[in-house]
Amino acid sequence: MTRAPDLHADVGEILLTEEQIATRVAELGRRISEDYAGRPVTLVSVLKGSLPFMADLMRAIDLPLRIDLMEVSSYGGGATESSGLVRILKDLSATIEREDVLIVEDIIDTGLTLNYLVRYLRGKNPATLRICTLLDKPARRLVEIPVDYIGFTIPDQFVVGYGLDYGELYRNLRFVGVLRPEVYAGPAEAEVAGV
Numbered sequence: 001m002t003r004a005p006d007l008h009a010d011v012g013e014i015l016l017t018e019e020q021i022a023t024r025v026a027e028l029g030r031r032i033s034e035d036y037a038g039r040p041v042t043l044v045s046v047l048k049g050s051l052p053f054m055a056d057l058m059r060a061i062d063l064p065l066r067i068d069l070m071e072v073s074s075y076g077g078g079a080t081e082s083s084g085l086v087r088i089l090k091d092l093s094a095t096i097e098r099e100d101v102l103i104v105e106d107i108i109d110t111g112l113t114l115n116y117l118v119r120y121l122r123g124k125n126p127a128t129l130r131i132c133t134l135l136d137k138p139a140r141r142l143v144e145i146p147v148d149y150i151g152f153t154i155p156d157q158f159v160v161g162y163g164l165d166y167g168e169l170y171r172n173l174r175f176v177g178v179l180r181p182e183v184y185a186g187p188a189e190a191e192v193a194g195v
């Protein structure tokens with residue numbers, strides 16, 4: 001029988017509380033506002049995982065700003081793996097030529113998705129292109145990407161909440177947490193693994 005997800009019980013450990021996230025997002029907003037010093041900026045967020053971060057970060061930035069949204073899917077990898085083969089599901093809705101663009105990401109893991117995105121957006125000739133990510137998981141990086149703003153550096157664990165999903169669930173949790181192992185394994189595998 002398929003077990004019904006229990007959003008809170010499925011999370012074994014809370015890695016970042018709602019308060020820690022709010023404090024850090026406010027700090028990032030202040031730093032970005034200082035660095036751009038009154039210049040207009042275009043935030044490009046990558047759906048769907050970045051939604052809560054984007055919504056909070058944009059309100060923490062005191063600059064004239066526009067937002068745009070892209071959606072990409074990486075295919076060929078497993079449910080918790082990225083493949084580097086990226087497909088654009090939703091493109092920018094306006095030009096970013098000669099604009100100061102800041103990519104807003106939820107998490108950088110292998111870096112393959114962002115690497116593709118950076119090359120794609122550079123081709124649209126923005127004046128500057130910087131990256132802001134809420135979470136950085138450097139242990140699994142496969143391509144080097146210079147990241148300008150990092151919320152938190154986290155260990156090599158699969159996390160959910162505050163936008164991040166497993167099987168499209170858990171995005172609505174207010175904190176970032178680590179899933180219990182039995183959520184990954186099916187019931188049979190969980191029994192063998194003793195979880």
Ligand code: IMP
Binds near residue numbers: 074081106108157160
């Ligand atoms: P990358 O291409 O390996 O850097 O993967 C980036 C994308 O994979 C992120 O935008 C997320 O959608 C997803 N991802 C990577 N690690 C996690 C995680 O721990 N939890 C949830 N999604 C993740």
